[in-house]
Amino acid sequence: MINKKGAEKIISVYWFVILIIVAGGIYAMVSTFYGHPYDVRDLEATILMNNVADCISKQGHLEEFVFDEEETNFLEKCNITFATEDFSNWKERGQYYLEINFYDVGEINLKTILEGEKSLKKDCDLNKNKSFELLPTCVNGRFYSLDNNKQIFIDILSVVRKTEKNVKI
Amino acid sequence: MLRSKKAEIGEAMTWIVATLVIIVVMTIFIFASGKLASLKSLGVDSGDPDVKLGELLPVKTEQALFLDNSNEKWIKEWIKGAKEYE
Numbered sequence: 001m002i003n004k005k006g007a008e009k010i011i012s013v014y015w016f017v018i019l020i021i022v023a024g025g026i027y028a029m030v031s032t033f034y035g036h037p038y039d040v041r042d043l044e045a046t047i048l049m050n051n052v053a054d055c056i057s058k059q060g061h062l063e064e065f066v067f068d069e070e071e072t073n074f075l076e077k078c079n080i081t082f083a084t085e086d087f088s089n090w091k092e093r094g095q096y097y098l099e100i101n102f103y104d105v106g107e108i109n110l111k112t113i114l115e116g117e118k119s120l121k122k123d124c125d126l127n128k129n130k131s132f133e134l135l136p137t138c139v140n141g142r143f144y145s146l147d148n149n150k151q152i153f154i155d156i157l158s159v160v161r162k163t164e165k166n167v168k169i
Numbered sequence: 170m171l172r173s174k175k176a177e178i179g180e181a182m183t184w185i186v187a188t189l190v191i192i193v194v195m196t197i198f199i200f201a202s203g204k205l206a207s208l209k210s211l212g213v214d215s216g217d218p219d220v221k222l223g224e225l226l227p228v229k230t231e232q233a234l235f236l237d238n239s240n241e242k243w244i245k246e247w248i249k250g251a252k253e254y255e
Contacts (some may be wrong), residue, residue, distance in 0.1 A: 025195035
């Protein structure tokens with residue numbers, strides 16, 4: 001009888017141990033899953049690229065300001081701002097880079113627009129297969145448009161860094 | 170006395186095996202949630218199916234091709250030459 005009571009006590013302690021293990025496991029699972037941020041850089045870079053495309057070409061025609069020598073503030077013209085929140089020294093180093101190349105039929109470069117942090121571009125080639133998630137995300141897109149009935153080919157490279165908020169470090 | 174001892178050992182073994190099974194299952198689940206977490210990403214094709222972000226540039230090209238489709242084949246080949254970072 002005494003023996004039975006002792007065994008019951010041991011089992012109740014055991015149950016508490018199991019309860020703690022299961023609760024700890026569930027906590028670990030939830031915190032692992034929800035502690036990992038969503039990587040939206042691909043989406044952000046694509047939106048940036050689309051906004052640029054929408055700004056420079058409308059209904060198949062290039063906007064006049066594109067080849068206007070006097071027009072120097074491209075970002076302002078397209079209502080794009082590269083300002084970021086003051087997080088993890090983001091203010092010191094830009095988090096965006098934009099490169100737009102305009103070519104003619106002979107693939108001769110007519111104009112290049114460079115905006116943002118230029119040092120981000122070199123990371124694009126290193127991260128070709130997106131195997132290094134700590135490196136910036138790059139999106140490249142091409143399209144065709146007309147400038148006074150002249151065929152123009154546009155190549156846009158959009159780069160977003162913001163690693164600290166998109167990747168678990 | 171001996172029978173009682175055997176029964177106790179049998180019961181203890183059941184609990185030990187059960188504990189091990191629980192620990193193994195929990196470990197697998199924790200690893201799986203870690204693996205799933207690393208796949209969390211919002212890509213261009215995810216979200217609202219009516220909003221297709223990847224389709225804007227082809228639409229722009231089609232608009233221009235509608236106005237002037239000379240060199241169409243070459244243009245489409247050139248566009249395909251965009252770098253893939255995926």
